[in-house]
Amino acid sequence: MKPAVLKPFGLICLLAISAGAGFYLYQQDSGNPRPNADAADGERPPEATQEAATPDSVIGARRPDFSLPDLEGRERHISEWDGNVLVINFWATWCPPCLKEIPEFVELQSEYGDQGLQFVGIALQDPSDVVDFARKHGMNYPNLVGELPVIRIAEAYGNNTGALPYTTVVDRQGTVVFVRQGPMRGPEVEAVIEPLL
Amino acid sequence: MDNRNDTVLKQLTARFLLIGLFVAAVPAQGGDSFGERLRNLFQGEAQSSAGEEFLPADEAFRFSASVVGPDRVDLMWRIADGYYLYRDKFRFRIIQGDAGIDTASIDIPHGTVKSDEVFGDVEVNTGEVTVTVPIHRCHGRSDEAIVLQVGYQGCKEDAICYPPVSRDVPMILTGGTGE
Numbered sequence: 001m002k003p004a005v006l007k008p009f010g011l012i013c014l015l016a017i018s019a020g021a022g023f024y025l026y027q028q029d030s031g032n033p034r035p036n037a038d039a040a041d042g043e044r045p046p047e048a049t050q051e052a053a054t055p056d057s058v059i060g061a062r063r064p065d066f067s068l069p070d071l072e073g074r075e076r077h078i079s080e081w082d083g084n085v086l087v088i089n090f091w092a093t094w095c096p097p098c099l100k101e102i103p104e105f106v107e108l109q110s111e112y113g114d115q116g117l118q119f120v121g122i123a124l125q126d127p128s129d130v131v132d133f134a135r136k137h138g139m140n141y142p143n144l145v146g147e148l149p150v151i152r153i154a155e156a157y158g159n160n161t162g163a164l165p166y167t168t169v170v171d172r173q174g175t176v177v178f179v180r181q182g183p184m185r186g187p188e189v190e191a192v193i194e195p196l197l
Numbered sequence: 198m199d200n201r202n203d204t205v206l207k208q209l210t211a212r213f214l215l216i217g218l219f220v221a222a223v224p225a226q227g228g229d230s231f232g233e234r235l236r237n238l239f240q241g242e243a244q245s246s247a248g249e250e251f252l253p254a255d256e257a258f259r260f261s262a263s264v265v266g267p268d269r270v271d272l273m274w275r276i277a278d279g280y281y282l283y284r285d286k287f288r289f290r291i292i293q294g295d296a297g298i299d300t301a302s303i304d305i306p307h308g309t310v311k312s313d314e315v316f317g318d319v320e321v322n323t324g325e326v327t328v329t330v331p332i333h334r335c336h337g338r339s340d341e342a343i344v345l346q347v348g349y350q351g352c353k354e355d356a357i358c359y360p361p362v363s364r365d366v367p368m369i370l371t372g373g374t375g376e
Contacts, residue, residue, distance in 0.1 A: 094350070095358040096315045124360060151360075161253050163357035181251055182356045 055179040058158035063088075063170045066153045068122065068144035071131050076144055084118035085196045086170040087189065090154050092124045093133050097183045098165040102137055104186035108193075109141045115197045116172065124150045124164060171196050252277055254359045258351055267372030268334055272347060274326045281321035282351035284308050287328065292365065294343030295335040303330055321351075332370060341370040 058064075063086070067077040078088075089105060091098035102121075109119045119141035123130045127145040134143055144150075151162065158179050159166045169178035169192050178192045251257075259275040272289075276282060287305055289298055308322035334341050345366045352358035 092358075092360070096313050096352070097356055097358060099315045161251055161357075161359075163251060163254070163353075163359050165357070182249060 052160055053156055053158045054160050055158040055181060058156075058168070058176045058179060061176055063168075063174050063176050064153065064156040066149075066156070068146050068149060068153070069127070071127050071134060071143055071145065073127070076142065078120070081118045081120060082174060083172055084116045085172060085193050087117065087119045087193065088122060088157065088168045088170065089119060090122045090124065090150070090157075090159065090164055090166040092164055093129050094125070095164045099133075101165055101167075101183050101185075102139065105189070106138055106140055108186055108189055112193065112197060113140075117193055117197060120144065122146075122150055122153065124154070169193065169196070249356070251353060251357055252280070254351075254362055257353065257359070258282060258349065258362070260347070260349075260364060262345070262347075262366045262368070264368050264370060265329070267370055268332045270330045270332060270345060270366075270368065272328045272330060272366075274322070274349070276323050276326065276351070280351060280353050281308070281311070281323050282326065282349050284320040284322055286348070286350040286361065288346075288348030289328075289330050290346050291332070292344050292346045293367075294341055295338075296341060296343045296370070297333045297335065298330060298345075299333065303328060334370065339371060343368060343370060 053064075063078065065078060067075050070076050078086075087105070087108075089098075089101070091102070093099065105119050105121075109117065121134075121139065121141060121143040123143055123145045124147065125145065126147070130143055130145055133139075154162065154166055157166070157168050157176070159181065161181065163181065165180075165183055167178075167180045167184050167189075168176055169189075171177050177196065180188075257277045257280045259277075261273050263271050263273075265271045274282060284305055284307070287303075289300055289303060291297055305328055306322065306326055308320050308326075310318050311321045313319055330345065332343065332345075345368065347364045347366060348361055350359060350361045
């Protein structure tokens with residue numbers, strides 16, 4: 001028979017062991033890189049930003065630099081399109097509101113492309129998921145792809161929820177002039193870009 | 198003998214309560230770097246140029262987990278109004294510990310069928326969703342430390358969608374045979 005006074009100690013010990021085990025798991029979990037099919041091997045994320053950007057903080061700022069592979073696997077740098085009015089659209093094929101925007105973006109690219117409008121799609125997923133969609137929907141502008149690097153770039157452009165679609169407009173001087181979390185219709189895009197062209 | 202069984206039962210109940218408190222106190226971890234990045238992104242809150250505010254995923258889909266038996270874990274999501282989770286996007290797997298899950302035996306509550314222009318009819322969950330995950334323990338140890346990885350994905354109606362969310366839930370299952 002155990003003395004009654006030992007019972008609370010038993011509970012305390014159990015709690016301590018549980019907490020210790022939990023802390024161990026926490027440390028193991030947060031300290032080790034995890035095998036995960038979602039992780040993009042070999043992709044280089046851009047430099048970390050000092051502070052998390054917000055939609056408000058990026059308006060009026062120089063567009064963040066980045067490079068990503070396109071659908072053919074060629075590394076493309078955003079500066080390639082300097083001097084154009086850029087519409088950078090973060091999207092994914094698993095995002096229905098994103099897919100609804102794209103036919104209108106394709107039309108706008110056709111209509112205003114010769115005036116210096118350049119859409120750049122940035123897809124948050126594996127390129128194999130994007131190639132068929134882009135072909136099927138006649139996407140007439142470049143698409144860059146990635147996972148972790150795309151998240152970092154979206155963050156640098158002020159996407160602080162990680163949700164899609166997310167669209168930014170950059171003027172010919174390279175200044176971010178517009179940010180939209182959520183879908184944009186064609187006329188809304190036109191209203192933003194026309195004064196910039 | 199009855200007194201002894203009663204004492205054992207009380208001890209087990211106390212242990213489950215403690216473990217439940219412990220699990221509730223330890224936030225679910227997005228263990229991989231991808232998941233961590235996603236979670237970090239979700240800390241903030243964005244406002245669109247059109248003035249509509251969107252919740253970070255952690256607030257749109259409030260997630261919690263509790264151990265409810267030696268081989269059962271309850272997972273719960275409180276989904277904000279106007280948001281939904283895809284029923285076919287829930288994922289469960291043991292990533293640490295000697296245990297397994299028969300995912301076919303997991304009963305995810307049915308939601309409502311949403312007609313999507315792009316994807317056709319998809320079943321989505323709204324409001325509160327509770328999923329009981331049966332854990333198959335490989336050994337009869339009295340305590341089994343495991344990490345359950347939970348995945349889910351959702352959207353706000355006609356507005357935005359979140360990337361797949363991955364949460365690692367560390368827990369200790371008690372009440373094995375002690376062999």
